[in-house]
Amino acid sequence: MTLADIPAEIGLFPLSGIVLLPHGKLPLNVFEPRYIALVEDALASHRLIGIIQPDIHTSEQLTGQATIPLYKTGCVGRIISFAEKPDNTFVITLRGIIRFRTLRETQPHRNYRCARIDASGFAGDLSEVSSAPFDRKKLLTALRYYLSKKNINVRWSAIEQMEDDILLITLPMICPFPPTEKQALLDAATLSERINLLHRLLDLTGL
Numbered sequence: 001m002t003l004a005d006i007p008a009e010i011g012l013f014p015l016s017g018i019v020l021l022p023h024g025k026l027p028l029n030v031f032e033p034r035y036i037a038l039v040e041d042a043l044a045s046h047r048l049i050g051i052i053q054p055d056i057h058t059s060e061q062l063t064g065q066a067t068i069p070l071y072k073t074g075c076v077g078r079i080i081s082f083a084e085k086p087d088n089t090f091v092i093t094l095r096g097i098i099r100f101r102t103l104r105e106t107q108p109h110r111n112y113r114c115a116r117i118d119a120s121g122f123a124g125d126l127s128e129v130s131s132a133p134f135d136r137k138k139l140l141t142a143l144r145y146y147l148s149k150k151n152i153n154v155r156w157s158a159i160e161q162m163e164d165d166i167l168l169i170t171l172p173m174i175c176p177f178p179p180t181e182k183q184a185l186l187d188a189a190t191l192s193e194r195i196n197l198l199h200r201l202l203d204l205t206g207l
Contacts, residue, residue: 019185
């Protein structure tokens, strides 16, 4: 997929506390009618959906506003698998393609939100999955302590078998950081910046 394949306008799926990173995979159960409509429309066209977080902190400062504001940065995800259940809901998996900046929201379609987007500033996301030097042992030690403090059980064998590049995509997505911290990981300008932030979040939250 190239930058030219990214539509100028896209349907949005706001999810608090969930981010999709380029090259990451995100499974979703889709049951709300407007998002069922979003999936149906995406399947009928380019299979692309914009995953983005509601900006809860901004919404708390605004009174009388019917629509919850969204963060400016999201990620375009492509539906790579789907199953329609007997009750007409969907189980889908998205693969992260490229981050985007929201230029402005447009008229909602079939009750789901839509926006004009610009992904040109994140063209590097379309390249092969990259890595950067980091202390893998230190990161996994911090992760183990963090998860133990949170009483979260994981398949350590699966984590330990991940290649470095996949590990650095997966951890920011699966760790239950607060939405603002999740957004900071998504916004990180470089992979090294994301690694450093991930280290700090694991160390601070695990205290």
